[in-house]
Amino acid sequence: MDFEAVIGLEVHAQLLTKSKIFCSCSTEFGAAPNSHVCPVCCGMPGSLPVLNKRVVEFAIKLALATNARINPVSVFARKNYFYPDLPKGYQISQYELPLAEGGYIEIEVDGQKKKVGLVRIHMEEDAGKLIHDEARPVSYVDLNRTGVPLLEIVSEPDMRSPEEAVAYLKKLRSILRYLEICDGNMEEGSLRCDANISVRPRGSEKFGTKVELKNMNSFKHVQKALEYEIKRQIALILDGKEVIQETRLFDVARGVTQSMRGKEEAHDYRYFPDPDLVPVEISEHWIREIADTLPELPDAKKKRFMEEFGLPAYDAEIITSSRKLAEFFEACCKNFPKPKLVSNWIMTEVLRELNKEGKEIHETKLTPEHFVELLKLLDEGVISSTIAKQIFPEVYQGRSPKEIVEEKGLKQENDEDALRAICQKIVEAHPKEVEKYRQGKKNVIGFFVGQVMRETRGKANPKLVNKILTELLEA
Numbered sequence: 001m002d003f004e005a006v007i008g009l010e011v012h013a014q015l016l017t018k019s020k021i022f023c024s025c026s027t028e029f030g031a032a033p034n035s036h037v038c039p040v041c042c043g044m045p046g047s048l049p050v051l052n053k054r055v056v057e058f059a060i061k062l063a064l065a066t067n068a069r070i071n072p073v074s075v076f077a078r079k080n081y082f083y084p085d086l087p088k089g090y091q092i093s094q095y096e097l098p099l100a101e102g103g104y105i106e107i108e109v110d111g112q113k114k115k116v117g118l119v120r121i122h123m124e125e126d127a128g129k130l131i132h133d134e135a136r137p138v139s140y141v142d143l144n145r146t147g148v149p150l151l152e153i154v155s156e157p158d159m160r161s162p163e164e165a166v167a168y169l170k171k172l173r174s175i176l177r178y179l180e181i182c183d184g185n186m187e188e189g190s191l192r193c194d195a196n197i198s199v200r201p202r203g204s205e206k207f208g209t210k211v212e213l214k215n216m217n218s219f220k221h222v223q224k225a226l227e228y229e230i231k232r233q234i235a236l237i238l239d240g241k242e243v244i245q246e247t248r249l250f251d252v253a254r255g256v257t258q259s260m261r262g263k264e265e266a267h268d269y270r271y272f273p274d275p276d277l278v279p280v281e282i283s284e285h286w287i288r289e290i291a292d293t294l295p296e297l298p299d300a301k302k303k304r305f306m307e308e309f310g311l312p313a314y315d316a317e318i319i320t321s322s323r324k325l326a327e328f329f330e331a332c333c334k335n336f337p338k339p340k341l342v343s344n345w346i347m348t349e350v351l352r353e354l355n356k357e358g359k360e361i362h363e364t365k366l367t368p369e370h371f372v373e374l375l376k377l378l379d380e381g382v383i384s385s386t387i388a389k390q391i392f393p394e395v396y397q398g399r400s401p402k403e404i405v406e407e408k409g410l411k412q413e414n415d416e417d418a419l420r421a422i423c424q425k426i427v428e429a430h431p432k433e434v435e436k437y438r439q440g441k442k443n444v445i446g447f448f449v450g451q452v453m454r455e456t457r458g459k460a461n462p463k464l465v466n467k468i469l470t471e472l473l474e475a
């Protein structure tokens, strides 16, 4: 039997406001435990929450960017549960009337475009953090995170494979970053993802029993956890067993999911409107004002880069996945209108360094000026591409390519007579390879080019070397 997966994602995005959602405490990460707290976020009786306007503004931005319908009136509700990281005994969230409903995010997997629908976007506060002592049977609580603003983004169960789920998550993160409302760092927990997943025979309309997956803090974990869960559920069904509705945790070390709690333990949160907070009214005027400040978003930018710079869809997708990278690319093309060369180098050398360090382009010392200088040296034949690649790590560290080339004497050897002499010497030294070439093994020329490059320490102009070697070998 052929099965398909049905996946919906619930994403929590921590907002980049300076202060918390209902008090003026700082949201800064990394402070000493319990130093960013006040009676409001500590849940002291008698203290009253006051809504941070910036949180609503950020939520409206995301709603506009995802084509969601903004409710003119939305309501904060209390989600009641008892846990030591939640001093009030309830979390302030939105329930019946969320900030926004509907909308969609467009994804592309294997060249297939698809709209993933959104159920809702709502605002809520984060809980504190428990730190369990490894040595002693005690736990500590840090309330710095209590009251940090979150947006919860709930998708429709529109995704049919782990690849689609990852593409959705990446696109959502990219939008959040373009809007500069969330840093999107999954490892540090500022972007968290839970998944609802079930399987059903392909073609069936009825949903299977769904399982909730938690604890996936990287794109790779999301992919692995979903893959594992699909296999597990299909195996159960084929065995004539039942999939149980439950919450499962992804065990990173073992690459499996494990039962955390069943439905019978599911919470009844006893939601009710928070009497301490008035309904949130959002005027058309305010929405229009915010709409005017929205940046060009990833999809629009990708389309424009394909039209304006003639980039292939693949290049445009990668370069526009980060707003800063896209800005870097545009800055380079302004002074060096060879977009394909710029994008090739960004997608290989630049991304390799960025991924190595886990950084974004603006967090490095690489400037568009230096990068263009390097590409110009290469394009004008002053240095070979071997040398360009060789010195790139230094350029990435903030050095001027011109200076490096001068200092180390790396200028490309373009003197035809000098190169001919070297080529002649190499050809004479390898009669066996010459014989192979003349018997029709034309790719032996690569061997000769390699030898010449070694002899010249990468400085020889490869085009010229190829030309001379062909002449000598064909002679």
Ligand SMILES: [Zn+2]
Pocket (backbone or CB within 6 Å): 020, 023, 024, 025, 036, 037, 038, 039, 040, 041, 042, 147
């Ligand atoms: Zn506070």
